[in-house]
Amino acid sequence: MAIFTGVALDLFSDGVMIGTASLINPSLGLLLALGQVPADIPEGFAAIATLKRAKVKRSQRILLSLAFGIPILLGASIGYFVLRDAPEIITLSVLALTGGILTSVVIEEMISEAHERETSRTDPIFLTVGASLFALISVYLGS
Template structure:
């Protein structure tokens, strides 16, 4: 039974990594404009915010006391700030240049995938059906993120073999985080598991605002379609989530 659970966690954790990889491969064969990247990142941000608002917070709000929700969410936001400070420190120490930029991009995306893994691992410890829906939401968001990552690397003239190698390595952080969260949380009380989900929700929310939306604005100024792309991402997750919940219930 434990072995089956582990393979389930591994399979679900691979979904965001494969979404990121598929988006990166699409960027290898397609020419992306700044406007396309802006729309894609707004859509991804809408998806992530829907994961937090629709899938994570409802069971948290009906189970945990308000002080614990606030504390766990705040800790998640603080964790992101700490990681961002670490990345900035590494960048300052290494200096400027294309190679440094590549590693900063890699670290930033790895942090995002690590948070995806924490989310899936925590969800798997609570219920496989929740983990499936969380993984589906993350894979949808990771496709445009992977697209934007490789497009940025292409703009910096990073050789294709190196781009593809870094793309393949994105499997490591999400898989490691999912297994870590699952083994740490699977025997913990449900309140502790939900608090861990809230922590991850805080991390993802701050990362979405500070990274995805900021990067979207850097690639191209917003148009009237940009907020529609955000809304579309949010709506898409609601529909996917509802469909998966119905399929799980019927199964």
Template structure:
């Protein structure tokens, strides 16, 4: 039970990150270049999480080909979801840029995947679950900000925006519980495969969403250093 409590505590970090980013969007306007820097830091942290922790841990499996296949499947899963969001945005009339609702559903799905990663990682090693939470929260804050900013642009009322912000944040807790209850007691290869699957999702999200978004309205001058700095910061945290 103590293990489950810690997993829920870990998953609160990205949940609060998403919600806090949304609340920040209600009261402040962040310069696009500063947002670009934040997104580059987030990308660096996530890339470090994948390369320093998730993949090395998953490749400890006795049958690494299953892990690699799960990693590729994670990438394909996100591409499929992304295509579905594109279809929805087309139906809503936003073919050139994601509509507010498409962003909302994308963030909610990403939030669930974050929770699945935290729940699965914690079953393998509680420290891994904690590091996963630290890694994903850096991206959840700007994601929450972007979601609520999009709803503000659509003129949706503040009360509704806050409710939607809450529902975009909650899936991480559901994902963590799913990872814990469904995988507890399963063979270690299953846990490693799910870990690799979420790593594939995260890598694809970073390459297809976070980095392109960070360049959408111009790149900050120190963007490359922010990317390297985010990577180095997480690598440092992981060895302390």
């Protein structure tokens, strides 16, 4: 259950960020939501594989997979409805804090993992393509 809790906390924070960003600009909220989908798919596969390795029953794994939608929807609802009437400085602060925490966790994870194995020549290309795709979507949505 620790793996589910960890993933659920990550999804909840993603939801808060999406809900808060939607207050600032609905296009920004949509952009963040679209960006989270491909980012969270590998995390979901890894969580399910870990649960399978821990011999969790298939029916429980399916229920847990379906339950992953709850934290992100709850976080987005809280981010939107709680901060709806808050001053803009509070909304921007919550967005910056959430984004900063997620960024620092990702950077720390990437740096430690990058030193565990030899990197491929294609890794920088995929990183550049991913950043470029995010920038193109951002420009297209007008954020």
